[in-house]
Amino acid sequence: MIADAARRALEALLGERVRFDAPVGRHTSLGVGGAADAIATPESIAEVEALVALCAEQRIPLHVLGGGFNTLVRDAGVDGVVLRTQRLRQLEVDADSVLNAQAGVSHSQVTRLTLERGLAGLEFGAGIPGSVGGWVAMNAGIPGRETGDRVLEIEVATPRGGLQRIGRAGLRFVYRGVQGLPAGSVVVAARFQLEPSTREAVRAEVERHLAHRRDTQPIDQPSFGSVFKNPPGERAGQLIELAGLKGLRCGGAEISSVHANFIVNVGAARAADALELMRRAQAAVRAQRGIELEPEVRIVGRCEA
Ligand SMILES: Cc1cc2nc3c(=O)[nH]c(=O)nc-3n(C[C@H](O)[C@H](O)[C@H](O)COP(=O)(O)OP(=O)(O)OC[C@H]3O[C@@H](n4cnc5c(N)ncnc54)[C@H](O)[C@@H]3O)c2cc1C
Structure with missing residues (x-):
């Protein structure tokens, strides 16, 4: 929730370049996730400068979104302001x-x-x-x-x-x-x-x-690129494949049958589907090889109640 005074300050700074209770998942490559309290799309560096300072002053959480190609937005949405950089194009x-x-x-x-x-x-x-x-x-x-x-x-x-x-x-x-x-x-x-x-x-x-x-790579299907970082001396995709999880589905998300370190949206996936596949891959690789897979994808948003 953004307090009324902070809301007015954001509107005064950005006008129509700030939208409240706006869906944010559609701005990511997987295309899933809930709404942010606000999405701001500044059109100059000066506006970014003022927005970052305003959020700090008003204690509004700020999350930066570039192309959204390595970001997974949770279904419950995001607290505070999501700053999109897409208009800084020089x-x-x-x-x-x-x-x-x-x-x-x-x-x-x-x-x-x-x-x-x-x-x-x-x-x-x-x-x-x-x-x-x-x-x-x-x-x-x-x-x-x-x-x-x-x-x-x-x-x-x-x-x-x-x-x-x-x-x-x-x-x-x-x-x-x-x-x-x-x-x-x-x-x-x-x-x-x-x-x-x-x-x-x-x-x-x-x-x-x-x-x-x-x-x-499954480049013709929506994904967020590598799900996990490669552990030292290993390939995350190979570990997941050897654990037998290639092609595993949960709801509308699937561990790609082309490359096991990709999760693709094969239908109306939710963030929870992708997160469940990540949990299963981590559990399987931990059980089989004792290796802890660390997410590469940046997961943002409120945890489900
Ligand atoms: C098909 C596919 C293939 C991919 N292949 C590769 C690959 O080979 N190698 C690789 O490294 N990645 C790969 N990726 C992942 C992705 O392309 C990279 O991580 C890329 O750098 C993400 O850029 P973005 O602007 O979309 O970042 P976003 O997903 O928008 O953001 C990623 C992180 O960067 C932060 N961030 C973004 N912009 C800023 C900013 N201006 N200031 C501060 N923080 C910021 C965000 O807050 C977030 O934490 C792939 C993704 C896909 C979908």
Whole structure:
């Protein structure tokens, strides 16, 4: 619940760019989950800055949503404000092949621009759906390559108000995450160092990565990508497959028969269906191998009563 005074302050700041009691699951790739107290879609960095400060001041919980490609929203919905970054779409490349991107820039915008300009370094991201903010926050990557390798600097809006630039020396990119962001801050932009190459070479790399995905992942079905992180020296998908769970269904969710570390929405799935499959996969792998699978997907929202 957002108190009336806070509601008025949000409306004064964002006008029609804030909606109350709004369904949020539809803004995620799995397409499930309940409503948020409010969804805010700021259209400038200045608005993000003011919103982050307002939520901190009014003690309203704030959750950031980029493309929603690695987020599972619980059926009972989300307390507080969900900040969508999708309108922060500025993207440019400078003379030193540095790509400057606002947080809501999508993976396809980045890929298009690097293809047009023949800039190498982020081709592996072509098949990783999401926004620049999500790539940075998740340190999205593939074995041997990750977003953090290319980050020069990021800019965040902090709960104390104002913006802060953090160079790569102040950040520690870890497996599917980044350390060094001030608590409660929101990434508003990032700078990536790329390398001059040719359009043909960049295109060939992009196509190689996309082809690998087409062969190994259920890309034509709604999912949130990898469900669990790979435990050291193991592949989560292989552990789940060896536990015999490929194809297991719960309601409208299924452990993909293409790749066992994906849960796909095969009908009218609920978040509870996906969470139950996750629980069963964890229990089976624990029983069979004594390994604890840790979720990679970010689960947000109220727990069911
Ligand atoms: C088919 C498919 C394949 C995938 N393959 C891969 C893969 O190969 N490798 C990989 O790493 N991932 C993969 N993913 C997962 C997903 O693409 C990445 O995690 C991506 O980085 C998510 O970006 P997003 O903007 O959608 O993040 P969201 O799902 O919106 O958010 C993810 C997390 O980042 C936080 N966040 C988002 N934006 C910001 C911001 N501006 N500031 C602060 N925090 C923020 C959110 O609060 C949340 O905790 C795949 C997903 C799908 C559906």
